[in-house]
Amino acid sequence: MAEYKNLTVKECYKLFKKYNTPEHVIKHCEAVSDTAFRIGEELNKNGCNLDLNLIKVSGLIHDVARTEKHHETVGADILLNLGFTRESEIVRTHMNYRFGDIKDISETDLVCLGDRLVKEDKYAGIDERIDYLIHKPGENIERTERLINAKIEINNYMRAIEKKIGKSIDSLFLPSIDYLLKQVEKPARYTGNEINCIMKDHRDIDVAFAFAFPDLYEIGMSYMGLQIIYNLVNKVENASCERVFAPAADMEDIMRKYNYPLFTLESKTPVRDMDIFGFTLQYEMSFTNILNMLELGKIPMLARDRDDSYPIVIAGGPCAFNPEPLAPFIDIFLIGDGEELLPKIIELVDCRKKKGWTKETLFKECCRLEGVYIPSFYEPLYDEKGRITEYKKLYEKAPDKVKKAMIHDLNMAVYPTENIVPLIETVHDRAVVETFRGCTRGCRFCQAGMIYRPIRERKKENIMNLAAEQLKNTGHDELSILSLSTSDYSEFENLAIDLTRYCKERNVSLSLPSLRLDNFSFKVLDEIQGYKKSGLTFAPEAGTQRLRDVINKGITEEDIYSAVEQAIELGWRHVKLYFMIGLPTETKKDLDAIAEIAKHIIEIHKKSGRGGRFNVTVSVSNFVPKPHTPFQWFGQNSTETFTEKHNYLSGILKIKNVTFNYHDDAVSTCEAVFAKGDRKMGELLIMAHKAGCKFDGWSEHYKRDVWNKLLNEWTQDYKFYVQRHRDYNEFLPWDIIDSGVTKSYLKSENEKAVGEKTTHDCRYGCTGCGVNQRTVCRQGGMYV
Amino acid sequence: MCKYVLSFSKKGYIKYTSHLDMQRLFKRAFRRCGIDLAYSQGFNPHPKMGFAQPLSLGYEARGELLEFETKEPVSKSKIMDELLANLPEGIGIVNFGSILEKKKTVAAAVISAEYEVTLPFSRVDDNIEKTVENYLRQAKITAFKRQKKSKELKEVDIRDKIQKITLKYTEENDVKLMVLLDCGSRSNLSVELVIETFLEFGKLDVERHEIEVCRDKLILPVDYGIKWM
Structure with missing residues (x-):
């Protein structure tokens, strides 16, 4: 065996001196040496047997002759003459090196990798480094293409190393997370480590899915859908689901200061290194957070700027039913029930990795699935007024219309029983069982009531088991049930009695949201241990019976007053009423009636002779017409009209013991822009992001003036999108999505609304929405 | 029970x-x-x-x-x-x-607490031993404590509540201060005030978030009745 002469660090510096290597080159060499060494060290910890000293010195000496032409050859010859054969070989190849198979990883691979990851004298990571090279003087398409190809090759190699060392290479060069966490409020928002949180070693999985809720931890963790998806994805053996939330302002500042990328709670992996980055779209005002999270993740915001090395960015949830405003940013939208669709997408991403598909191939495979919308496969065409005329398909096999994915029987759907139990207090911190999905009431303003059709109930026995399991596995002392209308569950009385008994025996408090207040409900509420009789809530939504008929809200004044009487009798002290303003056909009379109801309730209390403190809160929200509802064609009131109405209501609601709250009018305008907009909204979102808008759903963070300015400066007229009444024949931006409810049904419902005619609850007979053409409505027509 | x-x-x-x-x-x-x-x-x-x-x-x-x-x-x-x-x-x-104790809860019985305060290695010089000695030699150590109700800073002398501070070096070259303080309902001192005054006294250029604190133990009176199993 040949004997090698080994170069030392000391000799390297002597050589620098001898060959006049400039200071900045030495700095660069030191960084490369350090980078290669650290990765090598990790590899050795995980079973490799690399010569770390060789890595260190070769990295250090690699650019010794940088000032010369063909510096790698010159440098290599110097070393060879001195007898440093191995170092010389590494230096000779470092400029045109191709990475081989990870199995044969060598010292040369590491030095060259180190060289690719360092920008000047600092570790920069592959994205930043290649980006820097692309934009260096002399930028041209050919060079850019070559660089991107090189990047993909290096990226794949890095992933292979990461698989071996079980952490990302980038993470080796960041300050410790502890260092950041010590400087922020509520650090437990970012640590994970909760009970029932699932940690999978990335070495054992094929698909890493980052599930993002674009709001704070406390909000996201209160959302049951997150627990469902988390459970569902982690059940896939070779996939892991890890959570990501929007960092609060203090954390964001610190992350930006240290150039620390957005990471997942479970393994602290930068989202950039995950395979899928998926967002849940629960409300429009979280959209700017999505852009911010992409930026914090060091992922280009626009889908078209992301090469194949970036994670696939997907999105689902109710706002995906009009995907267009986010179309420029998202690769794949999942429409409908995630339980059905997500595992299939994960399988395809797994396939992609194993077969080496391009992103494009993956998209083509995905769009064969029901519920998948790939925005890059379509181009909206507009008429001269800016109305969409059609979606031109850019890939012929993409579906003409995307049908939502559907779970046909909720009893067959997986539901979590080992929920994550947050370490810090969240908005809702309790066990939750979904009793049914969908709703039969047919309120015409309600998007959830339309897009989640048909009604699908979970069997009572099933609910009881899930509740028991969850309570056992979480240790929660509160249980709630989840649906769009608690009391509509067909076996509600039995369910309520059983749950009450079960909870009472175990010192668990039961919370039953949005009960219809009849005799039975009061009995139940009275039974529930520890139920504070502080607030009783009604949502008449509109002041007059006429307007309630228009919106098909089946609640009468008689219902409210008799419930209030009963409530007062049982000792309730506070009644909360919810209304909407700006509904179709609304007049001044409808607003006046809101005050009448409040007054009447105060009267009832007076007449009851019970005396004492008694309050009525009137909460008014501004109607935002939503896609896929009978009111989707309706133009929203302007911000000014809302303001006028608020002022008017403030006047007539100056009643003793009545409190009046209302939602910000400008927020409602923004909400409508993003609810009803098309692809052009992408531009507006980028403008908002650049202007620092985020957490727009939080009144304390909503930048009213900035938004106002943006809306007015934007090249498009926002009023065209929100205030214009649209024609039945107009092609709507979301017509590309098929919610299962037919357009003709929505049209007839809108006609009936204008004619002040109600439609009955479809448990009393099918009302012909059309969803039963795709599935069985088990509870539809059940009371006929 | x-x-x-x-x-x-x-x-x-x-x-x-x-x-x-x-x-x-x-x-x-x-x-x-x-x-x-x-x-x-x-x-x-x-x-x-x-x-x-x-x-x-x-x-x-x-x-x-x-x-x-x-x-x-x-x-x-x-x-x-x-x-x-x-x-x-x-x-x-x-x-x-x-x-076994009938009269007092553990919470009411605690008398002192020992903390391990780890300073960043790179920022501590050879004089640290002397600094500790001189710090403790002060007759009075003035700290500012935020009042719970008024939120105002109030001057307090914490010297009497510091029982002991010793130095400990670890194999990883870290420097640790072992700080024994009064703790409990009778007399109580937050280690934060010791850290703050110590950094100032020793003119150490260290940010608070570079320091690790670990509470090593809570100390009960010797005659407090617990039967460890």
Whole structure:
């Protein structure tokens, strides 16, 4: 065996001196040496047997002759003459090196990798480094293409190393997370480590899915859908689901200061290194957070700027039913029930990795699935007024219309029983069982009531088991049930009695949201241990019976007053009423009636002779017409009209013991822009992001003036999108999505609304929405 | 009724869980492993369980004390195995015992606490020993303590509440201050005030977030009746 002469660090510096290597080159060499060494060290910890000293010195000496032409050859010859054969070989190849198979990883691979990851004298990571090279003087398409190809090759190699060392290479060069966490409020928002949180070693999985809720931890963790998806994805053996939330302002500042990328709670992996980055779209005002999270993740915001090395960015949830405003940013939208669709997408991403598909191939495979919308496969065409005329398909096999994915029987759907139990207090911190999905009431303003059709109930026995399991596995002392209308569950009385008994025996408090207040409900509420009789809530939504008929809200004044009487009798002290303003056909009379109801309730209390403190809160929200509802064609009131109405209501609601709250009018305008907009909204979102808008759903963070300015400066007229009444024949931006409810049904419902005619609850007979053409409505027509 | 105390450690990410959140966490862990805590009587019953002393957010710990009451006797293995399995990573159970004491709760009995304060290695010079010595030699150490109600800073002398400070070097070349302080209802001192005044006194250029604090132990009077199992 040949004997090698080994170069030392000391000799390297002597050589620098001898060959006049400039200071900045030495700095660069030191960084490369350090980078290669650290990765090598990790590899050795995980079973490799690399010569770390060789890595260190070769990295250090690699650019010794940088000032010369063909510096790698010159440098290599110097070393060879001195007898440093191995170092010389590494230096000779470092400029045109191709990475081989990870199995044969060598010292040369590491030095060259180190060289690719360092920008000047600092570790920069592959994205930043290649980006820097692309934009260096002399930028041209050919060079850019070559660089991107090189990047993909290096990226794949890095992933292979990461698989071996079980952490990302980038993470080796960041300050410790502890260092950041010590400087922020509520650090437990970012640590994970909760009970029932699932940690999978990335070495054992094929698909890493980052599930993002674009709001704070406390909000996201209160959302049951997150627990469902988390459970569902982690059940896939070779996939892991890890959570990501929007960092609060203090954390964001610190992350930006240290150039620390957005990471997942479970393994602290930068989202950039995950395979899928998926967002849940629960409300429009979280959209700017999505852009911010992409930026914090060091992922280009626009889908078209992301090469194949970036994670696939997907999105689902109710706002995906009009995907267009986010179309420029998202690769794949999942429409409908995630339980059905997500595992299939994960399988395809797994396939992609194993077969080496391009992103494009993956998209083509995905769009064969029901519920998948790939925005890059379509181009909206507009008429001269800016109305969409059609979606031109850019890939012929993409579906003409995307049908939502559907779970046909909720009893067959997986539901979590080992929920994550947050370490810090969240908005809702309790066990939750979904009793049914969908709703039969047919309120015409309600998007959830339309897009989640048909009604699908979970069997009572099933609910009881899930509740028991969850309570056992979480240790929660509160249980709630989840649906769009608690009391509509067909076996509600039995369910309520059983749950009450079960909870009472175990010192668990039961919370039953949005009960219809009849005799039975009061009995139940009275039974529930520890139920504070502080607030009783009604949502008449509109002041007059006429307007309630228009919106098909089946609640009468008689219902409210008799419930209030009963409530007062049982000792309730506070009644909360919810209304909407700006509904179709609304007049001044409808607003006046809101005050009448409040007054009447105060009267009832007076007449009851019970005396004492008694309050009525009137909460008014501004109607935002939503896609896929009978009111989707309706133009929203302007911000000014809302303001006028608020002022008017403030006047007539100056009643003793009545409190009046209302939602910000400008927020409602923004909400409508993003609810009803098309692809052009992408531009507006980028403008908002650049202007620092985020957490727009939080009144304390909503930048009213900035938004106002943006809306007015934007090249498009926002009023065209929100205030214009649209024609039945107009092609709507979301017509590309098929919610299962037919357009003709929505049209007839809108006609009936204008004619002040109600439609009955479809448990009393099918009302012909059309969803039963795709599935069985088990509870539809059940009371006929 | 059976009264118990357990001693636990806190290490890693769990140190970012606050005092109140730790209470909820233990309450749930007891529920999950089926240990029925005794409940207080009254309109709003709550489980009889509490920490001897709150621990600040971000501190690690080696011997925190939690006392609790159960209706039925609990075995050591139930605590050491089952309860432990139901606690998040980073919490360890060090010891378990029953309380024989009739008069005082553990919380009321604690007299002192020992902290380990780790300073960043690179920022500490050879004079540190001298600095500690001189720091303690002061007759008066003035610190500013924020008043709970008025939120105003009030000047306090903390010298008498510092029982001892010694230096410890680890194999990793870290420098640790071992700080023994009054702790409990009779006399209490937050280690934060010691850190603050010490950095200032020694003119050490160290940011607070570069310092690690670990509460090593809570000290009870020697005659306090606990039977460790």
